[in-house]
Amino acid sequence: MEKVSLENKKKAKNHFYYINNVIEAVSSLDFFSMKDTIKQAIDVGVPVIEIIKKGILKGLAESGEMGLILAAEALEGEILCIDEETRRSLAKARNYSGKVVIGTIEGDIHNLGKNILIALMKSYGMDIIDLGIDVKPVKFEEAARMPDVKVIGISYLLSSGEPFIKRAVSLLKNGELANKVKVILGGAAVSPEIAEETKADAYAKDALEGVDIIDKWLRN
Ligand code: B12
Incomplete structure (x- = not known):
């Protein structure tokens, strides 16, 4: 029981790290790192729903209109790809x-x-x-x-x-x-x-x- 909860804590910490990278990339208008950080988060197994809710939408709220335009491009290839x-x-x-x-x-x-x-x-x-x-x-x-x-x-x-x-x-x-x-x-x-x-x-x-x-x- 103890072991499972420790593993979950580690996983949550890990997800938090990748989600934070997404927020940072989206809010700082860095198109290429937007694409990279979203892909990395998907690759390490952060659920897409978490990436969108806690990462992308938060990053968008902090970015200006230019951020939204860049994010529109970056998102298209990466998050629409659930098999x-x-x-x-x-x-x-x-x-x-x-x-x-x-x-x-x-x-x-x-x-x-x-x-x-x-x-x-x-x-x-x-x-x-x-x-x-x-x-x-x-x-x-x-x-x-x-x-x-x-x-x-x-x-x-x-x-x-x-x-x-x-x-x-x-x-x-x-x-x-x-x-x-x-x-x-x-x-x-x-x-x-x-x-x-x-x-x-x-x-x-x-x-x-x-x-x-x-x-x-x-x-x-
Ligand atoms: C990015 C943007 C563009 C980009 C679009 C890029 C793209 N691929 O989408 C570009 C540069 C191409 C563009 C063009 C134009 N734009 Co523009 N654009 C914006 C901007 C800055 C952001 C819109 C956006 O993407 N928001 C982010 C997303 C996440 O938010 P959202 O769309 O509201 O969606 C959220 C919810 O509403 C909801 N949602 C959305 N759709 C749906 C559908 C359903 C069913 C549900 C349940 C939920 C839902 O989910 C989303 C997440 O929560 C807004 C200003 C603003 N700050 O809103 C102006 C804005 C919408 N644009 C505007 C204008 C005027 C234009 C142009 C006419 C400019 C021009 N003179 O050429 C052209 C339109 C051309 C056309 N024929 O459509 C005006 C519209 C004014 C009005 N009331 O009519 C705005 C409000 C800017 C302004 N302040 O004047 N634009």
Whole structure:
């Protein structure tokens, strides 16, 4: 018993070291060390979810706008790479059914927030279809018709995207798809008013809140 707890303490200390390196790299705007430290943390076995929650998001909070732009590039290759076998076993352990579709709304090319959410969802074991950026409302509707799709997540950072968000949610929630899919909105331009006005099922102020809501939906 004593030995196990000592090992756990060592492991936690080790993880703390690698997570701190990630925070340091992200907050100091060092693109190459961002990539390296994220990869190192993954290689030594720090769970991706910890790297995102305790490392990347903390580092981002300390960095300015330039940091966010660099981090967007650095993250893409590193944290979105959970292999399919691992994902499936995580999904089974959590009793998930159904897929999540995600995309950034028409006219909007911001993808860092969306990619962070995807990385988090993958680390929970969720099965994801990423429609990418600048996604037309009708594409969300088409995706919602696919078998197994249960959740549609829409990212929205530019306030000029409001008409497209309204159109997308209307296509998803005003017809026969309303009972098939749940819709969640996120991103800096989303407000409680928009979520209520559009009749989306939920909105989330950040990826952590979003992933918890989706987690509950996929278990039902
Ligand atoms: C980085 C950035 C860019 C990068 C994007 C790089 C990339 N690959 O994403 C570049 C330089 C390309 C860019 C371009 C532009 N940008 Co810009 N950009 C930003 C910036 C600095 C950070 C956005 C970001 O990545 N934040 C970090 C992430 C982690 O946060 P987030 O996106 O909010 O996501 C979190 C949550 O919201 C949530 N989340 C996000 N999506 C979703 C979805 C769901 C379903 C859920 C549940 C949760 C969720 O999870 C994330 C983690 O918690 C913001 C300013 C800011 N400080 O926010 C401006 C900002 C968004 N941009 C802005 C503008 C105006 C532009 C441009 C039009 C500029 C121009 N004149 O060309 C263009 C847009 C081009 C286009 N057609 O989209 C404005 C928007 C203003 C507005 N209200 O409309 C902002 C607010 C800057 C400002 N203060 O004016 N931008």
